[in-house]
Amino acid sequence: MLIVVSEWLASPGPELLAASGHTLCFDPMLWRDPERLRELVAEADALIVRNQTRVTASLLEAAPRLRVVGRLGVGLDNIDLEALQSRGIGLVTARNANAIAVAEYVMAAMLQVTRNLAAADASVRAGKWERERLGGTELWGRTLGLVGVGEIGRRVARRAQAFGMSVIGYDPFIGPYDYAPAELGIRLLSLSEVLAQADVVSVHVPLSPETYHLLDAERLALMRPQAVLINTARGGIVDESALVEALTAGRLRYAVLDVTEEEPLPAESPLRSCSAVLLTPHIAGLTADAQERTSRLVVTEVLQRLAALSVR
Template structure:
């Protein structure tokens, strides 16, 4: 039986590094075969997952010898942390390893949405020349509002600042005297930030307090023509309310990398179909070739250390 079970994709070099010291089962398809996953955990001491594997108490019970769970990423809403704590299972997120990838995605999405000219290929090939209709906006001089001001949001700020934006953020968990606020307009509440921002980017975990945070009321508070970018967690945004705002022309665009249901359900796909100025990507903001190497290497180091400590 394997010491380590890996249920989603991981950089091959990190997999091989672990395989050199431990019995290992690497099967990225296990995420879609929960019964097989539970069977594989019978003798395992470590489980490595991304965001789709649900690490519930039932899954943990299937691996009574589990010492740790390695998370190839930072969001932990797919892992029952209380159950892990109760069973003495440590959880290791790859904190910081994909910050740069997400930050680049956010800045690129802001530029794409404000300019609005990058989806004209089909029309042009059909003989149209929609030049006047595609007169977009520059990012310079705009206000970028960051909801949450942790590591990724600060990386976004660092990359957006040279483009000439004004930075604003809200985060009740960052002390008012934190040096990170230098050069950033600090808002006390989400309600005060939303009407000010031309671009709103979300950087909060999914908790009971943030679920549905950006709903119909919040969307109405946003500036007409503003754009919304969500690389945090899908449940933070009311997807139906967002679709209605886009259809009504209140929002100028949105980029969604995360969704309440992943992969998209048929119902969600129907909600998003035909919406103007909408970018949809499959939870890929933090996954680049380079970030995958960093995340995988960090997770491998953490898991190795935990297993060697308890050997």
């Protein structure tokens, strides 16, 4: 069988695929060439992608042999799920393989905002000794608000509680006796209440028509002036123009964005010139450890799906 990998795949994925006995087409830059991708998937039995390859209905129509798509991550906004289902094509995702990495990133982001050791280091190297200015603040006693209380949100909550933070959350799919409120003590509130009460708001929902610009100007206005917004989910969930306006006007203290609506971030984006934003290139779940787990999990399950098909 032919397996096409259209984006970067960490070890041990390539090694596992090479040893599988299947024909492998592995080109990390294939997603940049839609025509060649279309030609290759015409004969493919499996396709493995990250977040750049657009797995559209049109692409799937060109792939009559395709039986499984592997997604090296958990976000599915680049995949037409209805088209997959209608054609009977299976889907394999990373299923929490990078959840620890994202949770640790959120903690690092909060500590960066409260203590900013890099600024202190730069000050000392410049010959200064600004102890009063660089003392920072604490996480202890502050309130973390989670927009989305799924697997990643729960892992963030446990770590934040270890730092002495109270945790509140909004998630319409979580009930009062589910694990998050019953075992972790996360207080479930409305979205408006979470935004109004939290010192730090961390976003953990998928991008969908319902969540696009979920945090718009009206909802950002509910946040405290000294609050911090952290987004490791998807850029389209936050209205970036409204965010820049709120930060510039001093209605919001700071934002840490690992994701933006357009990636890479365009040169003309106002986020680039906003000093109250810390920007990273979609790396929250990209630790070496997480990529190893993701690669092994997705490739192993794709091979298992193909093996099951071959014995039918």
